[in-house]
Amino acid sequence: MRSIRKLTYAILEIGSNLNRLGAAIQIFLIALISLNVLCVILESMPSNNIQEHRWFNQFEVFSVIIFSIEYLARVWSSIENENIKHGHPVWSRIRYMLTPLALIDLLVILPFYLSMMMVVDLRFMRVLRLLRVFKLTRYSSSMSLLLQVLRREARSIGAALFMILMLIILASSLIFYAEHRAQPEAFNSIPAAMWWAIVTMTTLGYGDVIPITIMGKIMASIISIMSLGIVALPAGILASGFNEAIRERRRTYEKMVHMAIQDGVVDSIEQKALNQMRETLGISKEDAANIMHNSVNRSMEKHLERDMDKLRNEIDSVLHDRCPHCHYNVKWLERRKSKDDSNDSSDQ
Template identity: 40%
Template sequence: MLHLRKLLYRVLETSAGKRRGISLVFNLVLITIITLNAIAIVLHTVPEYNQRYAQLFVDFELFSVLFFSIEYLMRVWVCVENEKYHHPILGRLRYIVSASAIIDFLAIFPFYFSLFATDLGVVRILRLFRIFRLFRISRYSQAFRMIQRVVEEKKEELVLSLSFVVFMLIILSSVMYFVEHPVQPDKFTSIPATMWWGVSAMTTVGYGDILPITPLGKLLGGISAIVGIGLFALPTGILVSGFTEQVRTRKDPSKRMCPHCGREI
């Protein structure tokens, strides 16, 4: 059993062990099934296809759930081969609550829950969770893994920049409320309601459902749009610099960039 568990671990984990050939085939099959699931979810919403191929959609869903369920149980079983989850009980529990395992679980949970649920509204909502199967492809894509590494390395800068956005949203919405509420009490009813205007103004979307009509309000709206462009450019710049560092490190692993000063270390 131990030999079988190690063998399955090498197959399931892309970069583990020497059996990369078998692992590559398995990963290609898995990516194909995930892609077909995405196509099925999209086509299932087309009434013509849903009526004509209803049984095919049902059969493919049953096959997918069975395949993903077996794979999920195997991953829980073999995860102890990883030093991080080496404990037979606590290690598996730690793996189950990991991000990748939660995504795997959400990919199959709606089907089993719908077998016992009687509320059709809840069942329809849970069916949307099948879209989590798309996130599973990130485990096998170098691009997705690079995005994950960039976000992890730049999380402090991203949180800081997003905090600036939230603070400015609260400040601008509060000022706009006190400016426009006296003349438009039905539109700018409260600061939380005015924050909807703040979001559309700072993102320069401008839905037009809530608009300032006073000269001071219009001036504040223009300032909000200009400030929003600058603030939302901050996360973009942070992510671009992170991708640049990752690309340089990938091309030349011996050269690592300092995340603070940007110099080679």
């Protein structure tokens, strides 16, 4: 049973890194998710075709069955994940069920079962069914990288969003007191003025509500200039974190490549491990080839430099042992002199 569970975990979580079966299942699930999102979009179009609605319902039932089996299989095999293991298997599975991706897997099948037990608003069900698009994040290294950056930079992004919220409140309050008397319908309250503040700070400028007083125009100009840098803070934090995460992944792959080429040969096992690491980190084949090429060149340069240093030391030692006058090796002269002395003593 444990071997089956390990195989299930490897197929669902490792996928194409394992074998063709894992790759085929991943492709099937990605295609099914994409078709589900397409069906939700097409269902919103007005149509009186009964056969079409029947086909959509049958496809929905088929999709829910597949997604339910996938969800149960992931929960069952989750204890094979070293990062999830936590005491008793039940608690490990509960811990997995509370992870973001597992919650998304649950939410995409929940509307179907809710509709069987109670009357559910069709619009609410469609919104929840659209969450199936987030299942694609599991199969996209770029999306997983983005989620990783969001978790890492959560505090910085939260601080930037708090600053933006404070600026929105300040801007809407100031423009309300400046424009309320002149435009009581457009700026009838501070919450109503927040629409103008958001549109102005994000430089959209729809033009449906504009200040007409001199004080309002001055405040609008100041707010527009102040918001240019503050509103862009979250995007800058995300871009910086994204670049840093990409560099970290490249460094991780470079370390693994360096370890593989230390003996001068990359065998089949090491190559398979490198390919698996490349797919896990989301590094393209071209980048991986460049990293391998650069690592091999650096390794050859280090070996060449080490050999040159060794040769240089040998040459220096030989040069230092030569007589400055006759340029004969000093040690050879000493051995020759001692041999001559021993011969003279024997003749006597």
